Amino acid sequence: MQDVSISSLALAPAPPAASPPGEKPALAAVALGLLTLLAAAADADVARARLSLYCALALLSGGALGWAWLAFGKREAGWHPHDLWRRPSTSRGAVAWATGVALTGFYVVVYWFPWLLTNLIRALDPFSQWARHRAADQWFLYGTFYTMAVLVMGGRALWKYRFSRYHLARTASVMFFQLGFGFLLPGLLLALQRPEFYFTYFWPLKYDYLFPGTVSQLLHNGGLGVFMVFWGAAMSFLATPVLTYFFGKRWYCAWVCGCGGLAETAGDAYRHLSDKSRQAWRWEVRLVYPILGLITLLTVLLWLGASGAVPALGVVTGPLGQFYGFAIGSVFSGIVGVGFYPLLGSRVWCRFGCPMAAYLGLLQKHFSRFRISTNGGQCISCGNCSNACEMGIDVKQYAQRGEPIVRAACVGCGLCATACPRGVLNLENGPREGRLTGSAFIHADSLRIL
Known part of the structure; x- marks a missing residue:
């Protein structure tokens, strides 16, 4: 008897595998990199630990970038949900919990038990001597890992959002500022026997930059120290309000800030988990x-x-x-x-x-030109916009009513507009007049059915 294949009559497609077969070698490289990193942390031999550390970083970077190319680069460019709610790693499953515990544990160790990382820290000494002319410490180790996470996962974001010039530019911007201003420049200042200073962090985020003790210390470091004090004060109280007036808080939170840079790159796969x-x-x-x-x-x-x-x-x-x-x-x-x-x-x-x-949110909500306009007449209530919002804003509720989104929380990442299949949302820096006015909406009572 000849077998006859019967196609499924289900309306919805079957749930995807946890990881497609083609992606498994890349994920295996990531797993091997993590094991090699643990081996480096446990190895007291400096030379062997250094070799293990570099191998681990190569495996982690290569595996992550290879997976990104397989997951996003080989498919048609465009917005895809990628089944985030059906994967255990991005739907608060066992993998997500294990990842959260590992990340939390790493931060606890860095802050309060750095002696557990001694082997990794000593393995980075040559790199630290080259970059800063001083021995490595736990903060240099942390900065190295942090910067690599932004760069590698930034590569993933470039593959994923290659169809959007806005997101390509935004991702390249946070990668540039983290590498140049968040990692290399502070190290160069230390190498030149100058105070370590982060030009992309200002008060109140880098709160001690305007403390009396810090100001006094910087002023005793000559003209560069005076410029650092001036830079911190001018960026906090002059440039920040001006830039936020024209562009909203997105100029900083989505384009410059290192915290936002990590969220937009390494945290991109978890944006849908924000509580709405x-x-x-x-x-x-x-x-x-x-x-x-x-x-x-x-x-x-x-x-x-x-x-x-x-x-x-x-x-x-x-x-x-x-x-x-x-x-x-x-x-x-x-x-x-x-x-x-x-x-x-x-x-x-x-x-x-x-x-x-x-601080930026208060300026954005009450004094900025920035808003996200909506066209309620075209909204189909698919919910993609809300699902893409990492700041917990239920964008769909605004889009359905045709109301502009003027929220202090919005960082202007633009993913809600990118995810919309109907072009309902638009990021604007228009005049403040009519900023809160909704779009024209055709009410059901105005329609005639012939």
């Missing part, structure tokens, strides 16, 4: 603005104490500064902000904790 509920928005408001107020208060108190007007302030500012550095600077921005990518989305820190995002 109203309760999450309430917690966002309850946390991010008090944190901005806290660092503003701390800065003012420190300057009052430094002026000598209120000598007793030292009793308050010391513990307050230590609390902020531990709870916000370490736990929130690092452990929760990055470690929880696979569980809560890629912008947890940006949404709930970043004082710079809060």
Whole structure:
């Protein structure tokens, strides 16, 4: 008897495999790279640990880029959901939990148990001597891993969004600023016996840059130190409001910031996990603005104490500064902000904790020209826009009503507009007049059915 194949009558396609067969060698290279990295961390022989570390980085980079090419480069360019909600690595499955635990554990070790990374740190000594003219430490190790993550996963983003000039430029921008201004330039300053300074971080994100002690230290380093103080103050209080007025907070959060750069590259696969509920928005408001107020208060108190007007302030500012550095600077921005990518989305820190995002958000909402316009008459309520939003904004609700999106949280990444199959959304820097006016909408009562 001859076998007759019967096609499925199911309306929906079968769930995809966890990883297509063609991608398995690339994923195996990533897994082997992680094992080699663990071997390097456990090897007390410096030469052997260095060789293992470089092999691990090569395997991780090559495997990740190879997987990105297989997953995105070989298929037709365009927006694809890529079954993110059906993969255990991107739908809070076992793989996601394991990844979250590993990331969280790494941050805990870097902050409080760096001696566990001694072998890896010593393995990077030659590179650190070349880049900074000094021995490596846990922060150089962390910066190296961080920069490689942005560059490698930035390559993935370039493959994935190669059909969009906006996203290609945005991805290239965060890769450039992280490599040049977040990694190489601070090392060069140290090599020249100058203070380590990050020109892409300003107050209130890099909160200590305008503290009296930091300002005094920089001013004692000659003309370059004076320029650093001027740069930090001008960018915080002059350039930031001006640029945000014209372009919204996207000029910084989606194009320059290192935290946003990691979220847009390494965290891109988790953007759909951001909580869109109203309760999450309430917690966002309850946390991010008090944190901005806290660092503003701390800065003012420190300057009052430094002026000598209120000598007793030292009793308050010391513990307050230590609390902020531990709870916000370490736990929130690092452990929760990055470690929880696979569980809560890629912008947890940006949404709930970043004082710079809060500052920019207030400027964007009340004083900026930026908005995302919508055309409610064309919305088909597919939900792609909300699914793509990493900041927890339910974009679909605005699009259905034809209302412009003027939200403090929006970082202007543009993925909602990219994901829309109907061209309903458009990022605009138009005049402030009519900024909150919705698009013309044809009501059902105005239609006649002949």
